[in-house]
Amino acid sequence: MPAAPTRFHDPGVTADAFHRSVLVRCPRCARVAHYAQGRGQRLVCRSCGLSRRSTGPDDGFARPELWLRTETRHGTLWAYNLEHLDLLRRFVAATLRERDPWYEHHRKMTCVGRLPAWIKRARNRDEVLRALDRLRMSVVTG
Numbered sequence: 001m002p003a004a005p006t007r008f009h010d011p012g013v014t015a016d017a018f019h020r021s022v023l024v025r026c027p028r029c030a031r032v033a034h035y036a037q038g039r040g041q042r043l044v045c046r047s048c049g050l051s052r053r054s055t056g057p058d059d060g061f062a063r064p065e066l067w068l069r070t071e072t073r074h075g076t077l078w079a080y081n082l083e084h085l086d087l088l089r090r091f092v093a094a095t096l097r098e099r100d101p102w103y104e105h106h107r108k109m110t111c112v113g114r115l116p117a118w119i120k121r122a123r124n125r126d127e128v129l130r131a132l133d134r135l136r137m138s139v140v141t142g
């Protein structure tokens with residue numbers, strides 16, 4: 001019996017919803033660290049204890065390289081954090097996403113609607129899912 005189709009409902013969020021809490025590569029130990037952006041910027045690494053806070057707009061504090069980022073044959077896959085990664089995974093895994101009329105109407109504005117075409121292609125699905133799962137595992141083993 002074939003597996004039941006999986007329907008994806010775009011929650012309608014934009015990538016901006018995720019960029020305040022980001023997994024990054026620690027500039028000191030190169031393991032996974034946490035970067036937060038609100039009124040100021042903050043970088044915390046539980047591996048090496050690095051803790052930095054921005055002191056003002058001119059202090060040169062920049063977000064380190066994203067942790068959840070990997071190259072595939074088609075292009076770069078990336079996510080700000082695990083919540084973002086999970087949204088991408090559910091989107092890529094879904095087989096019925098293009099049939100939802102609501103989705104067609106709103107997709108241009110949302111986070112998943114703005115994904116490049118190669119991520120949405122059915123024939124790339126398995127490869128993209130494997131890459132997303134590798135990213136998820138890298139947070140555990142980080």
Ligand SMILES: [Zn+2]
Pocket residue numbers: 026027028029030031033045046047048049050
């Ligand atoms: Zn560190």
